Amino acid sequence: MRKIGIQEIEDIAVGAALLGTGGGGDPYIGKLMAIQAIEEYGEVTLLDAEEVPDDALVVPSSMMGAPTVMLEKAPSGEEAFVAFQKLETYLGDKIYATFPIEAGGVNSMLPFALAAKLGLPVVDADGMGRAFPELQMVTFYLDGIAATPAVLADEKGNTVVLSTIDNVWTERIARAATVQMGGSAMTAMYAMKGRNLKESGVRNILKLEETIGKTIRKAKENNANPIREVVKSVKGFPLFSGKVKDINRKTESGFARGTATFEGMHENKGETLTLRFQNEHLLARTEERLLCMTPDLIAVLDAETGLPITTEGIRYGARCVVIGIPCHPKWRTEKGLATVGPKYFGYDVDYVPVEELAKEGVRS
């Protein structure tokens, strides 16, 4: 158990955006919301998963929708509160703690904003260890935990409570409702017991995010380039150095979908990297080689500052380093790959772990 104040939030926001692999929302907005709440209500208690009683009710707080919409329509915090209240009424139980459903600039931060307001602790665990675009894409789903009862709440005062036969149906109906609600909504779903979070969550993810953020901050203070150290801290691999030469992005069916291409620099001169995304970066390849694919993490970093760039933040001409990070082992199981592997997203490639792709020696 320890306290999370403003410096910790700043660091976690950066690390979360990096593990968010382009999605999970803008780190600036998320950070602001968490900081405002901490300034108003005080620091937030962070619990290790072990510190949560087995029978305590824990519920992640998150935003659903296209991150491109979040830029225009930041949640007020009231929606998250309404969603939690509705869920408590529905379940007839009090929520003991909250936690992030995924890593991401917004979705790692929202639980802190809500926790500060409600005086709840946050648990150091999430349901992905990265970000993914659909709501059944959580380690909890792999272990059979229901998303429902699921509450959606928008900033206008509309709420939807879903009870579905499986989590894929939750995704389908909630996505359609979210589109009507203006493209994004706050959610309270995947209510579970402490023991479920311990067994099925990705633990110590906030600690990792904080380490990443701190590494990048310290490097800046020392005018150093943090990328090598960041790659080491996440046990990742540098994949490509390049300059954005084309970016094609549209918001459809509640998702930000698109492709970015990077013209190689330095050791990648003459090569072109194509990056496909749906809210998150999903596949990185050159004409010759596959570099990394979902469920492994693909992060695009500013070549100088090492700061992560979200899919909606990719700008023409930006100099970037693209890195790959092995995903949580649960994603590499049969059900994991069926849920979030490259074929699920329509890419006709067989999954190969990033460390094997890197070992092939094509990269120095």
Added chain:
Amino acid sequence: MRKIGIQEIEDIAVGAALLGTGGGGDPYIGKLMAIQAIEEYGEVTLLDAEEVPDDALVVPSSMMGAPTVMLEKAPSGEEAFVAFQKLETYLGDKIYATFPIEAGGVNSMLPFALAAKLGLPVVDADGMGRAFPELQMVTFYLDGIAATPAVLADEKGNTVVLSTIDNVWTERIARAATVQMGGSAMTAMYAMKGRNLKESGVRNILKLEETIGKTIRKAKENNANPIREVVKSVKGFPLFSGKVKDINRKTESGFARGTATFEGMHENKGETLTLRFQNEHLLARTEERLLCMTPDLIAVLDAETGLPITTEGIRYGARCVVIGIPCHPKWRTEKGLATVGPKYFGYDVDYVPVEELAKEGVRS
């Protein structure tokens, strides 16, 4: 108070389909469902609105979605039951009686099927006196009665509970959810007290439907044409005699939208009638004259049997008589016309009551 058995159901189904103005679902399916339930559970008690206690909770049971989908996917009855159960749990109150939300081959019948199963009475009132495509289009909405809490249930076992800031938002979100649920869902919404139904409902609508159905049935038994008598019983106007020469229909965004054209016969020889619909018939005009428009009722009848034809039942070559019927006076108020007038549906015409259009003397 009286009992509704199989003969009454047969008659009401036909009259309801006629007042359904092309929408409200296929009368054959609705009738079958009500008859099966009455055969299994016994006759249903029909109450006059006056017989319902002011404080009793009454809830209409209806299907939402495109009638073209209902043809392929008839509700089992279980969904309606689940929707009522969920709503009772949510409200913490027992439902005293049910009633139809609108006139229509399916939506006038479903309350009888559910009532038989649950042993509830049906009240002789609905929320339209006809059928309309969107769920805020009820006389209850004109009087400020909320649609929510609104429950949707599908045949797979998914449910959605909506709580929205107004009934237009209920429509938007419920429509999107319904599309995901396969194009149709059973609903329990517009829960109200007996006094609300008395004040805001369209009363004695089932009695009128039964009269229409009986008139058509008796005429068939006597080999007579019932259209003249039907027109009289609904205080309506014959508008056009013609043969279907073109029908253009598609299901989009959960609605069956389209246009039918009729080549004039008899006194309409040389004229062409164009009929526009969105689940229900909304506008009837020739090149020269407006004949009838929403919210007044436009019914397409088989020229020989007088049986009503739904939008999805209009077939090339069919000989029809199109009739117009004045709507309930609530629809002719300012809010009524803003909600369901021709401009709401995108037709750039000012509303003129069907009796005035008929008086203009162009018709004999």
